[in-house]
Amino acid sequence: MTQTREETRTRTFEWDDPARTAQSVGQLSGLEFLQAIGRGDLPKPPVTHMLGIGAITAEEGRVVAELQPAEYHYNPLGTVHGGVLATLLDTATGCAVHSTLPRGFGYTSIDLSTKFLKPVTVASGMLRCVGTVVSRGRRTALAEARLTDAAGRLVATAQSSCLIFEVPPNQ
Known part of the structure; x- marks a missing residue:
C-alpha cells in the first residue's frame, strides 16, 4: 500500500531554551517553581510542547x-501509545512530589508502576491526570496518579517512588 500525500499529516512545535527553567530548580520552593511555570513566568519544559500537554x-x-489525545500520539493499533500515557502519569506523580519540596531541593523518579485500564483514542476527549503525594520522608516520597477521560472514566493509574536530594547552589 502506497501512502498518498492526502494521508500525510504534519506537526510542528516550538519550545523555549530549557536552561532558564532548569536554573530555577532549587531557587524556588517546588510549589513556587510549578506555579511560575503555570503562570508563564518560567518556560514550560520542552516535553510538554512535544507531547501537547496542556x-x-x-x-x-x-x-x-491535561492532555488532548491526538493522532500523533497513536501506536500502530490506532490508540494512544502507552508511553505517552506513562509520561503524563510520571509528570503528575513527580510534580506532586516536587510541589512539597522546600527551596534548595529537587527530586528524581526512582520507579514508575503503571496500569492501563482502557484504550485511549481521540474520541476519549480531554484527559485529566491527578497526581497526589501518598507519603513523603526526608529522602524519598511515594506518589500516585489517576488518569481519566472526558467522561470521567478511569483509563490508567500509576505509583511512583521519588528520590529527594539537595540541589547544589547555582546549579
Whole structure:
C-alpha cells in the first residue's frame, strides 16, 4: 500500500531554551517553581510542547495535568501509545512530589508502576491526570496518579517512588 500525500499529516512545535527553567530548580520552593511555570513566568519544559500537554496546575501535594489525545500520539493499533500515557502519569506523580519540596531541593523518579485500564483514542476527549503525594520522608516520597477521560472514566493509574536530594547552589 502506497501512502498518498492526502494521508500525510504534519506537526510542528516550538519550545523555549530549557536552561532558564532548569536554573530555577532549587531557587524556588517546588510549589513556587510549578506555579511560575503555570503562570508563564518560567518556560514550560520542552516535553510538554512535544507531547501537547496542556495546563498543569499545582497545589501542595497535588498536581493536575491535561492532555488532548491526538493522532500523533497513536501506536500502530490506532490508540494512544502507552508511553505517552506513562509520561503524563510520571509528570503528575513527580510534580506532586516536587510541589512539597522546600527551596534548595529537587527530586528524581526512582520507579514508575503503571496500569492501563482502557484504550485511549481521540474520541476519549480531554484527559485529566491527578497526581497526589501518598507519603513523603526526608529522602524519598511515594506518589500516585489517576488518569481519566472526558467522561470521567478511569483509563490508567500509576505509583511512583521519588528520590529527594539537595540541589547544589547555582546549579
